[in-house]
Structures are given as C-alpha cells and as structure tokens.
Amino acid sequence: MVQKYYVTYNQVHKLCQQSADAILKQFRPHLMIAIGGGGYVPARILRSFLKSPGEPNIPIQAIGLSLYEDLGRGDAEEAIGTKVTRTQWLDLSSLEMANLIGKNILIVDEVDDTRTTLEYAVRELEKDVLEAQKQLGREGEKTNFSVYVLHNKNKPKKGSLPTDMMEDGRYHASVTTDDVWICYPWEAKDIDEHDALAKEHPLV
Numbered sequence: 001m002v003q004k005y006y007v008t009y010n011q012v013h014k015l016c017q018q019s020a021d022a023i024l025k026q027f028r029p030h031l032m033i034a035i036g037g038g039g040y041v042p043a044r045i046l047r048s049f050l051k052s053p054g055e056p057n058i059p060i061q062a063i064g065l066s067l068y069e070d071l072g073r074g075d076a077e078e079a080i081g082t083k084v085t086r087t088q089w090l091d092l093s094s095l096e097m098a099n100l101i102g103k104n105i106l107i108v109d110e111v112d113d114t115r116t117t118l119e120y121a122v123r124e125l126e127k128d129v130l131e132a133q134k135q136l137g138r139e140g141e142k143t144n145f146s147v148y149v150l151h152n153k154n155k156p157k158k159g160s161l162p163t164d165m166m167e168d169g170r171y172h173a174s175v176t177t178d179d180v181w182i183c184y185p186w187e188a189k190d191i192d193e194h195d196a197l198a199k200e201h202p203l204v
C-alpha cells in the first residue's frame with residue numbers, strides 16, 4: 001500500500017506564506033486562476049500574502065479540470081493515455097477572457113503530480129487568451145502565465161510546461177516531495193483524525 005502523508009491547514013497556510021515573497025519578487029501577479037478543487041484554498045490563502053497595502057485584492061477566477069484514462073477505441077485492455085476535460089472554464093466570449101489580456105496570471109493548484117493537468121491548463125489558457133487578443137485587436141499586449149503549487153512530486157512527468165516559464169522562474173512549488181500520496185485537509189471527513197495522522201505521518 002502506498003504510504004500516505006498528511007498536511008494540515010496550518011501547514012498549507014505557512015507554505016503559502018513562505019512562497020508569497022518569491023512569487024511577488026519573480027512575478028507580481030495581477031490575478032489568479034485556481035484549478036478546482038485543490039487550488040481554491042491555497043489561492044485564497046496566498047491572496048492574503050500577496051496583497052500590498054493600499055492595493056486592491058488580487059481577483060481569483062476558478063477553472064475545473066478532470067482527468068480520465070483514454071481507452072482509445074474502447075477495445076483495448078490498457079488505457080493509451082490520460083486525457084483532460086474542462087468541467088469549468090472561463091467564458092470565452094465575455095469580459096472574463098478579455099480581462100486576462102496583458103496581465104501577469106498565476107495559475108494555482110495543490111499538487112503537480114504527472115503535470116498533465118498543469119500542461120493542459122497553461123496550454124489552453126495561453127491559446128484562448130491569444131484568440132481573444134486577435135478578436136479584440138490587442139495582439140501587441142504580452143500576457144504572462146506562471147504556476148504555483150504547494151507540492152511538486154519529483155518524478156518523471158507526463159506533461160510539460162513552456163521552457164521559458166521554467167527558465168524565467170515562473171514556476172514555483174513550495175515543497176518538492178518524493179512520489180508519495182499527499183492527503184490534504186479539505187479532503188478529510190474528520191479533521192481531528194486528519195490532524196492526528198499528520199503528527200504520525202508528516203510530509204516534511
């Protein structure tokens with residue numbers, strides 16, 4: 001059985017706090033896109049630490065993605081790969097998309113495992129923003145995406161992120177872990193038990 005490691009709300013809060021300075025220095029986001037459901041809580045906590053006095057709060061938009069095994073024509077025993085579908089997305093025709101143009105956008109999720117989800121989110125958001133720029137005649141404006149996750153698992157990744165994002169420091173993980181299973185507090189049915197397990201099996 002895979003060993004599970006438990007992370008508490010308190011630890012999540014502190015990971016966001018510890019990463020906020022680096023994110024502000026490297027990237028200064030104008031808005032966040034949280035990938036649901038694991039990205040919601042980290043994005044909200046991070047927002048408190050990214051706020052500068054006198055400045056408005058950084059808006060948070062939500063998207064939802066779900067992974068499924070691609071069975072090809074359906075007659076194969078083995079899945080031929082993992083696919084991603086959008087369960088929630090930004091409204092392409094509305095101000096939501098136009099709002100992204102020319103901004104520094106921080107995509108937030110809880111964990112980078114195989115990187116399939118993040119690859120999809122970055123690629124599709126970049127594509128949709130470019131399309132919106134074309135439609136609105138705003139091609140000259142540069143939109144920058146960056147990524148924040150609480151945990152990055154150190155393992156061979158199936159997905160990839162743009163080379164310039166990795167090279168320019170626009171990818172930030174609070175913690176790099178081994179390939180373990182991480183239990184987050186928002187998944188817990190019994191938070192006291194979860195916190196007790198976090199004492200027995202802490203991640204760091």
Ligand code: 5GP
Binds near residue numbers: 112180
């Ligand atoms: P990906 O493989 O695309 O990087 O991650 C897909 C999703 O799988 C993540 O957003 C997360 O919801 C889930 N996931 C992957 N690894 C873990 C883990 O260790 N713990 C939990 N709770 N979810 C995980």
